[in-house]
Amino acid sequence: MGIFAAVLPGCSDSGQKEQEWIVDRFDDIKVIRYEVPGFEQLPLNEKILVYYLSEAAKCGRDILYDQNFKYNLAIRRALEQIYERYDGDRNDADFKAMEKYLKKVWFANGIHHHYSNDKFVPEFSRDWFESQMDVCGVNEPVPTDLLVDIIFDPSLYPTRLNQTAGVDMVTSSAVNYYEGVTQKEVEAFYRKMRNPNDHRPVSYGLNSKLVKEADGRIVERVWYIDGMYGDAIKKIVYWLEKAQGVAEEPLKGIIGDLVKYYRTGDLRDFDTYSINWVEDTVSNIDFINGFIEDYNDPLGRKASWESNVSFVDSDACRRTRIIAENAQWFEDNSPINPAYRKPVVKGVSAKVITVAMLGGDCYPSTPIGINLPNADWIRKEHGSKSVTIDNITYAYDKAAQGNGFREEFVLRAEDRDMMERYGKIADDLHTDLHECLGHGSGQLAPGVKGGELGSYSSTLEETRADLFGLYYIGDPKLVELGLVPTTDVAKAAYASYIMNGMMTQLARIEPGKNVEESHMRNRKLIAEWCYEQGKADNVIEMVKKNGKTYVVVNDFDKLRQLFGKMLYEVQRIKSEGDYEAGKELVEKYAVKVDEKLHNEVRERYYALGIEPYGGFVNPEYELVEKDGEIVDVKISYPNNYVEQMLHYSHDYSFLPTLN
């Protein structure tokens, strides 16, 4: 629920050139650097706190590799050894191709694409690779044949995450959350744990791998300090305790809660930590560190390890403060069945933050907004914390300047003007509304527990939050609250949302594939549903001009009504736990790609030379000591992606190759 992924780069304003922000580009990826404005002005103890929490953020990198696929660490280490020991011509075609492959592996934290989940296709030869394994003396505790087969045989572990209806999603997904068990066995295992009378259930299965032992017993291998991933968790705890030593209350206690959870692995300790974390609205420094989001589990239960460290951007907080203060008004006026509105909206805290370090599943690709915790009952009783990450969106924006995207895909000059003028504020506000209010709005019907929507839940949840944002961004109330100068901001938001959902996001999908990722599914679902529903009134039109296809919104008011109508239905589906209706919506509108349009979009998009995915290199922090005392923390901005990755692999790699 917490991740609001960045859409395709389409924004631009004037200023510095994109080249200064982009540090590397390969395949469909660009790597951008981000700045941390305000770090130097923090008081010394907060700088030190950021330093310690940042160290903790870097220590879990291997965990994510192993979670994504059980042979990822073996492959990464083999590739890195060849990369560093190779003494042939580094411009050799095979070597260059292997370098590109390694850059992709680093970016995805494994051998499957971070977004499409497809296994990478190597462009270097199998023979060359085998001989280099030999020449460079690569020695990993996985048989060389197996390792090479995994890289080169397309039939082995082809996808990290398979959510195709009707197949066994557990056995057909390469993700390392399950071993030796079928989807049916997993579902039965967790069904038994559920107690219908427990209104405060822990997030069963969140922090463990489920395996079938040799004797046939099915057991959880828990991720905690004395369990699976213990070697990395020990280091994380070491730095968290350092941080605890310099933090002030309430943050000090919260770090202590997290350390306790890492020590016990008990999910009740995780809930205690989450509650205290969400209720802390005063600390200037904040962080996430742990097993949080379940997007990478086909069954939406097990969480990938992630971390980030941040501090409050007080200037930018005005916007989200106003939204949070009016949360009840938005809820009361939401276009849904009144029975499913929250009578009292609890503790919406919304902030704009500056991120200082990204780790695990937030690195190098990162969300631009966060909304946590995920447990429904905690959100209901204690509220949720919502943040938008301003320095990251700023960097994305800078890196996209003048890339020709709008000229290519937006038909009408008036739409381009509006996007130019209001694109940034429209994106920011939509993120705020999605995160601060959208996810938190609504309530379940009596007797509905949540979780009924199964593998469709993330897509439908993101759909609900997006619709909430889209509906309200066109509300005159926003002008009245001083959040937007005019409702034209909504026109910019609607035009680019529909264009992205129906067309331009397809650039990210490999030819012949369907849409898998939940945020992409949700955008397609909304755009296609509104297109069909508004057909009689020509609300959205597909226009052909000079052999090119364009999507044009003809009636913004009617489109807003359609967003409201759809929100009504999607909220009903969630509130009533209507699995069949949810499944039908997603399968009908969100998944299947029109092949002809897909090819056209890809051709036009790639002709512009824009990479559809972006990620980041982190800044580096260094303690300045004098007479044994820390007197300052220095920040610097490295601009070499390969060096940072090798540095992390040398200094922050604590797990054995097989776990």
Ligand code: ZN
């Ligand atoms: Zn979301």
